[in-house]
Amino acid sequence: MSDQPHIFMDVSRLLSRARNPIPTGIDRVEYEYARYLLEHEAHRLTFVAFHPVGVIASVNNSAVRDFLDVMGPVWDGDAGLRARLPRMAQRLTQTVLLSAWTMPVYREQSVYLLVSHHHLTRPHAIEQFLSRHGSLFVPMVHDLIPIEFPEYARPGEPERHARRMAAVARLAAGVIVPARAVARSLAPYLQGRPAERHVHAVPHGLHLHLSGQGSGTLRLPRDGRPYFVCLGTIEPRKNHLLLLNLWRRMVEETGARGPRLILVGRRGWENENVLDMLERCPALQGNVLEYNDLSDPEVVTLLRESAGLLFPSFAEGFGLPLAEALVLGVPVICSDIPVFYEVAGCNAVYLDPTDGPAWRAAIEKRLEQERDAGTHAERSMRLNLFDWSRQVAEGIKMVDRTAAFFHGQGLHGR
Missing domain, CATH: 3.40.50 (Rossmann fold)
Incomplete structure (x- = not known):
């Protein structure tokens, strides 16, 4: 025109x-x-x-x-x-x-x-x-x-x-x-x-490749343990410490019977406390895995086979991981910040990003739902979104x- x-x-x-x-x-x-x-x-x-x-x-x-x-x-x-x-x-x-x-x-x-x-x-x-x-x-x-x-x-x-x-x-x-x-x-x-x-x-x-795993840097233990994914740069705003402290407590109480936590993202700035826990906390070794360089197809594979996405961020401008999980049909537990309600509506569990006990209860409930539905239950993908x-x-x-x-x-x- x-x-x-x-x-x-x-x-x-x-x-x-x-x-x-x-x-x-x-x-x-x-x-x-x-x-x-x-x-x-x-x-x-x-x-x-x-x-x-x-x-x-x-x-x-x-x-x-x-x-x-x-x-x-x-x-x-x-x-x-x-x-x-x-x-x-x-x-x-x-x-x-x-x-x-x-x-x-x-x-x-x-x-x-x-x-x-x-x-x-x-x-x-x-x-x-x-x-x-x-x-x-x-x-x-x-x-x-x-x-x-x-x-x-x-x-x-x-x-x-x-x-x-x-x-x-x-x-x-x-x-x-x-x-x-x-x-x-x-x-x-x-x-x-x-x-x-x-x-x-x-x-x-969103740019999602749904057909394959990618270049092969994704190597997960094949022991049948369920896992949750936290996707985003490792920096204070993303609130990784909440999850790491929860996982340390869960491992101390249940050992290797509990789920794994998988962190996906580059290491950012002012994250010394998180890195100290990842590198020096005995309870997290083998129970919390970190991937810094996954391709887009590998991230999709990881999300689709997970028990859910955990997104406890204090602040976001949009929240691409949340949208990716929605499209893939992956359950989400996230912070109760306004932008997440705007993106996910009623399709997520919302929690105060400082309320550790509530996050643990929600994680345990999600595991029960996963067991009831069967491991890696088929999930509907909403490809018309985003x-x-x-x-x-x-x-x-x-x-x-x-x-x-x-x-x-x-x-x-x-």
Whole structure:
């Protein structure tokens, strides 16, 4: 349609993450938006990226497609392709400087779409791009956790995130968020700003491979013991200590007759207490297992064969593990925080993340249900939930509606 704006989609985060074979949630969001636009909106798409010298300019769409064609299989466990990604990302980043001089000024309606928080602390580069091309700015804000819960953030991160939100408030025409809970957190920053009336909650989709186990790093003891999964970076906000203390007590009381706990995720920051327990607590050895580098298919295999997902986090912007469990039909015990109710509705058991006895009771009840139903009972998968194509399409509709409003008012980018 002629009235649709041109979309400048930023892929800076994907280029910066080329050396990481395991994606984060935000990595996956940027990948899926880029993929969708290539497949469905290529006629009005230009990929752009940020160069560390402080400029944003175009990168070749075909080269980005080739990059994504390698990145996807790497994330799915193809170790043989890993070495190619950093070289491809370096070449793409180098072309940004050249295109900064040669990229023509875009003179039609356009939107600059940034679905990560990458370079929001460099607002001058964003403002220059908007001003040059007359574009509207639509970013995605994933959460405000570093500001709301500074005790769980790395040193300096609350201040950096406050600068990001200040840039969003000053420059954005509209904002995509993954949940209404994030929209409520963002609202005070947007009061009186152009984007205040154009904040749209679009839940993330999921990327689930259901057919196989992947590259083979998943090695579980085959002794028939049931297990629970806790999925997420090992950091204080995820509340692993609650589970580790519960497991120590259960092992001391029941020995090897109880369930195992499997932690899946990278080791994060300020987690010394958790690591001390994992490495030095005798009761946890062999009863709590840790996996730091599982591919997406391996995580799916692990979840599907588990007794349930345990998610005692203190704060989340969305909660991808919760959505994954819902789609796979895996039972969930999670924190009673607003965003989890928004994602799971009545399909989870909600508990105070500080109430250890309640968590133990819920875990024991889940084990009883598992025994009554039979080991690895067949579970129904709700594959219609959190479909990436549908979710990205909703995000792009929001972009188009925002652009139509501002262009209808005769307002353009900076």
